[in-house]
Amino acid sequence: MKIDRLTVLSLLITIIIAPFLLPGADDAADEALVAKALLWHERALTVDTHCDTPFKLLEKGWDIGQYHKTGERGSGCQDLPRMKEGGLDASFFAVFVGQGPRTPEGHARAKEKAVATLDAMDAMYRKYPDLCGLALTPADARRLEKEGKRAIFIGMENGYPLGQDPALIDYFYKRGVRYVTLAHTADNDICDSSTDRKDPEDRGLSEWGRQVVRRLNDLGVMVDVSHISDRSFSEVLALSRAPVIASHSCARALSASPRNLSDDMLLALKRNGGVIQLCILDDYIKQPPANPERDRAFAELWQRIDETYGGWGGIKDKAVRDKVEAEYDALGARYPNPPVYVKDAVDHIDHIVRLIGIEHVGIGTDFDGGGGLADCRDVTELKNITIELVRRGYDEDAVAKIWGGNAMRVMQKVMDLAKK
Ligand SMILES: [Zn+2]
Known part of the structure; x- marks a missing residue:
């Protein structure tokens, strides 16, 4: 087509004037769809199974009870008022300790750091009893949702603070920890990591790691397989008497990061009855060039x-x-890097649902730990995920399962299988 002046002019008019015209049938349909999505988002018990917000609790000058503006420097991805605005009912806050030396001193320091983070969380519950409460069970989350408070679960990201001391597994359970991500970005005494560049050999789960998995099963604490190596993953699934959670991971078929689960791993997860919680971290969703x-x-x-x-x-x-x-x-x-959008994340959800069904997928944002997308920068924009799900034809039941139903089912099952 030859582009003449008239074409350019009519194009310009369309671009400039169109937004001011009355909404057409398409716009009205889209408005209805968005309204439906927001209603379903509100009605669901929404659960995010992974964020790193607790480290901000230790930061001087940042207050989780205060509203911080999206995108403003230092605002982080969430605070309690923004979680309410974003319709996020429950969140697993990670007690995270980066991998350090595998020595008695290293383990002692790791335990100290984990305890300091737990103390900061205790202070949060005490300071803001009207805004949030500690959740130890799915029933707690539902009760807190009814009270209009954020339900804050505790997960431990990296089993490093456990050292090699069985008593510490019970200690952290008593402090409220309800999942343990066995390893982080480097190998530890429990098992090998999916991303340890210094030691690419995959040794899987150690004897101590086997003891940890068995004790977590007995206590009714979820075993988190995000971050761990492929061999560790299959050895954990062979050993665990309870379903497992991948608290923040994506599908390797769509993005070849070792942090993501392959189709074979996803099929094994389905047989195990577990759940993968989609991580909305750009590099995992779409590998950058x-x-x-x-x-x-x-x-x-x-x-x-x-x-x-x-x-x-x-x-x-x-x-x-x-x-x-x-x-x-x-x-x-x-x-x-090229921007990554909510629609790219929902492509992963589509893939997982096609492969292993609607019962085994959820969302673990990794907010404040690198999570966030061009059109989902913080907790107030999580609704964009629901809107995209509804646009693709997921019904209310499916949305509720993805937004927490599946994760809570797994958590309840793990608790039911405990042998204390
Ligand atoms: Zn992580």
Whole structure:
């Protein structure tokens, strides 16, 4: 087609004027769909099975009871008022400790860090009894939802703080921990990680790891298989008497990250009765194109953060954190990756549902741990996921299962199978 002046003019008129015209049939249909999605989002018990917000509790000058504006420097992905605005009823807050030396001293320090995070969470429940409460069971979450409070569960990301001490498994259970992610980004005494670059050999689950899985089963604590190596995954599934959770992972068939689950692993998860909670972290949803310069620049920044503060979570001062965050954002702007959207995340959900059915998938955002998408930057924008699900034809029952029904079913089953 030859583009003449008239075509350009009519195009321009369409672009400029169209938004001011009365809504057509399509717009009205879309408005009705969005209204339906928001209603279903409101009616469901919405559960996010993974976020790293607790490290912000330890940060001076940041208050989880205060409303922080989306996108503002240092605001993080959520606080209690924003969780309410976003219609998120329940969330598993991660007690996270990065992997360090596998020595008695290293284990003692890891335990100390985990205890400090748990203490900060206890202080949160005490300070904001009208905004949130500790949830230990699905029934707790439903009760707190009725009271209009956020239900905050506790998960432990990385079993490193357990050292090799069986008594610590029981101790952390008593402190409220209801899942343990066996490993993080590096191998530990429990099992091998999916991303340990220093030691690519996959040794799977150790003898101590087997003891941990058995004790977690007996206590009724969920075993979390996110982050662990493929061999660890299959050895855990062979051993566990209870269903497992992948608290924040995606489908490897759509994005080849070792952090994601292959179709074979997803099929094994279905046989186990467990659940995969989709992680809305851009790199897991869509692998970015190779960019060695970007990788190098970020590796340097991370190394500096590790050396100066002992990791991201070690930055306790808000002003310092804002400065480092600005540096991080500047690097991202200098070496941009293509944006990843909610629709890309829902492609993973579609794939998982086609492969293993609607009973085995949910959502674990990884907010404040790298999670967030171009059109779902924080908890107030989670509704965009529901809108996309409804657009693709998921009914209210399916939406409720994805938004927490499945995760709560697995949690209840794990509790029912406990032998205390
Ligand atoms: Zn993680």
